[in-house]
């Protein structure tokens with residue numbers, strides 16, 4: 600299979616995004632994340648992107664439902680049931696041609712020291728770049744996607760690497776953090792994020808140990824980018840004023856304070 604055939608197959612299997620990086624683009628990266636550490640003989644990394652539908656963030660945005668909407672359809676189900684199927688089926692098609700294809704998901708450590716760096720892989724495959732808020736941003740969906748990968752022995756033509764220009768004159772994510780977790784030097788206080796009760800999800804198996812995709816910072820990014828990305832809607836995402844919680848769950852804003860608007864204890868990131 601060549602690059603065009605890989606992309607056609609990935610899209611026919613349900614991928615919203617697909618990009619390819621020749622493995623030489625990872626020369627010099629930390630050994631623990633180098634695809635060749637996981638699969639010696641890797642010559643190309645195929646990156647599959649699945650959008651997170653905007654509606655999957657609705658329950659968190661309104662403070663009315665955390666797990667039913669985002670927890671399943673933005674996170675667990677989406678990654679394990681939908682995207683993993685596409686990654687696996689594409690790996691099968693590649694192996695039918697005689698090349699090895701190792702399917703890898705972004706949010707699960709391998710348990711033996713290999714630490715996938717999904718942002719580096721997706722960037723090298725030309726799908727977008729990391730923004731000021733620390734999210735991986737694509738021109739199509741902003742921060743709303745998840746990635747899976749195939750490390751293959753196939754030698755494939757790579758996609759052009761791109762740098763998104765979304766963050767110029769924008770600091771919406773920084774301003775939206777109720778806990779002040781963004782440091783002045785642009786780094787993030789992940790200790791605070793792991794305790795955040797503004798839509799952050801505890802993910803002990805991930806390198807950062809927190810999923811910020813539905814948190815206040817990321818939803819502010821969605822709002823900031825809704826007229827700039829390819830995936831547009833007929834009406835705005837934000838319907839009501841924003842609910843905010845402090846470190847101990849106390850209400851910080853006079854915005855939408857629906858009584859259910861508090862992260863359930865199991866998602867408090869503790």
Ligand code: SF4
Pocket residue numbers: 775776777778779780781791792793795796797799811814815816817
């Ligand atoms: S996850 Fe919470 S604490 Fe961390 S940056 Fe986002 S809003 Fe702030």
Ligand code: SF4
Pocket residue numbers: 730731732733734765766769770771772773819820821823824
């Ligand atoms: S909110 Fe603005 S500054 Fe922050 S990551 Fe998104 S585009 Fe960049």
